Amino acid sequence: MYKTKTGKRTIELIKRDNRVISPSLTREYEFAFKNGSGVYVFDLDNKKYLDFAAGVAVNALGYNNKFVLNAIKKQLNNGLHIGFSDFYCEKPVEFVELLLKFVPNNLEKAFLSNSGTESIECAMKMAKWHTRRKWCISFHNSFHGRTYGSLSLTDSKKVHKERFEPFLPVKHVHYADTFRYNGNEEECANNSLNELEKTINELRNDVAAIFLEPIQGEGGYIVPPISFIKGVREICDKYNILLAVDEVQSGCYRTGKFLCIENFKVKPDIVCLSKAVGGGLPLGVTLASSEIMDWVSGSHANTMGGSLLACSAGIATLNYFKKIKIWNNVIDTGNFILNKLNKLKKEYEFIGDVRGLGLMIGIEFVDNKKNKWYNVDFRDRVVYNCKNNGLIVLGAGKSVIRFCPPLILRKKDAEIGLKIFEKSLKEI
Ligand code: PLP
Numbered sequence: 001m002y003k004t005k006t007g008k009r010t011i012e013l014i015k016r017d018n019r020v021i022s023p024s025l026t027r028e029y030e031f032a033f034k035n036g037s038g039v040y041v042f043d044l045d046n047k048k049y050l051d052f053a054a055g056v057a058v059n060a061l062g063y064n065n066k067f068v069l070n071a072i073k074k075q076l077n078n079g080l081h082i083g084f085s086d087f088y089c090e091k092p093v094e095f096v097e098l099l100l101k102f103v104p105n106n107l108e109k110a111f112l113s114n115s116g117t118e119s120i121e122c123a124m125k126m127a128k129w130h131t132r133r134k135w136c137i138s139f140h141n142s143f144h145g146r147t148y149g150s151l152s153l154t155d156s157k158k159v160h161k162e163r164f165e166p167f168l169p170v171k172h173v174h175y176a177d178t179f180r181y182n183g184n185e186e187e188c189a190n191n192s193l194n195e196l197e198k199t200i201n202e203l204r205n206d207v208a209a210i211f212l213e214p215i216q217g218e219g220g221y222i223v224p225p226i227s228f229i230k231g232v233r234e235i236c237d238k239y240n241i242l243l244a245v246d247e248v249q250s251g252c253y254r255t256g257k258f259l260c261i262e263n264f265k266v267k268p269d270i271v272c273l274s275k276a277v278g279g280g281l282p283l284g285v286t287l288a289s290s291e292i293m294d295w296v297s298g299s300h301a302n303t304m305g306g307s308l309l310a311c312s313a314g315i316a317t318l319n320y321f322k323k324i325k326i327w328n329n330v331i332d333t334g335n336f337i338l339n340k341l342n343k344l345k346k347e348y349e350f351i352g353d354v355r356g357l358g359l360m361i362g363i364e365f366v367d368n369k370k371n372k373w374y375n376v377d378f379r380d381r382v383v384y385n386c387k388n389n390g391l392i393v394l395g396a397g398k399s400v401i402r403f404c405p406p407l408i409l410r411k412k413d414a415e416i417g418l419k420i421f422e423k424s425l426k427e428i
Helices: 008-020 066-076 090-100 116-131 148-153 185-202 226-239 260-264 308-323 326-347 376-389 411-426
Strands: 033-037 040-043 048-051 109-113 135-139 170-173 207-212 242-246 270-273 284-288 351-357 360-365 394-396 400-403
Touching: 048 411, 066 308, 090 109, 090 284, 090 308, 109 116, 116 135, 116 148, 116 207, 116 242, 116 270, 116 284, 135 148, 135 185, 170 185, 185 226, 207 226, 226 242, 226 260, 308 326, 326 351, 326 360, 326 411, 360 376, 376 394, 376 400, 376 411
Parallel strands: 135 170, 135 207, 207 242, 242 270
Antiparallel strands: 033 040, 040 048, 109 284, 270 284, 351 360, 360 400, 394 400
């Protein structure tokens, strides 16, 4: 790991951590969280940072939102766990009833779990149960999680899958990445769609579901053309395949709409949510129509799903989104950042692409604008400089920096972050 400017307490904690915590975790750099407030976080040595990572898109309302904390405190006095698979309880029902008001009306029922990967496992099993088909299809560069079903769908970094074979029956096809495609948008979308249809035919349409991130997250914040997402829907309809969208990172107003796929005016059959939906507590949700969610008692269940604390935090988070009409700020601040970044792109040969919707924004670093070679080293150095200068950002894809700040980020704080970002570029 690259050594950033790091205080004594942080270094001490990292030593303790190295002794007892699994080395499989992917620590980006030497930042050790102490506490946070709004869109700012403090490390163990009390250094202040502006947070453009939001705990990987979890902390949509930033840190210490009183509305959410009060809801959690209230539930604390009434019990933490009941075993929602075995007994009935109001809180999870209330949460799902509320959530259903935020999503397209073909989605009628939910299965509750504790993480993104579990929401995908559920979707995969449900699709297989309902269709009685064997295969699933997902996309190259996609990330859907790390348990066996979701890992079978994932095709992001080699290290995720190495030595873990065999996987479940999944075929991967190319996502429509227009920046990396030599040609126009339509051609790019059509090529991917042709490959998708060819793959379905090769599998003799024994395909239960196509798993799709409407914007690829870990893969590099890749925004596909509208015609691609619409085309995937049309192919699903043609072959009677379920469209399962992974909104774990892109959902919950991150792109201005509650579901990112709404930007493409496409209705999904299954939706997977997690991260922001639990307001900082572990919560996974898989949504579908009653017709699709037709499996029988015992075919899928869990112990901790429907956690009373997580559902309370989830209810408060959804209500707060609505109360402050969070989507307005997401679009406002998002467009403000995109405009500024597009200006930087003109000035810097190393910035190959700037893209995004709302507050899901990616900056792709290249060797130069013509050859578009992935400039991984440059990206990494910008990330570390940002950390040293007081801005928390994360990488994505091969050479992308992602901005996924709390959705409450205002333009004045965004401006501070952008100044730090530019300073960090100039220092290289
Ligand atoms: N799907 C997407 C799009 C993700 O970004 C992630 C995590 O980053 C996951 C699934 C897996 O979620 P979790 O880490 O909660 O299992």
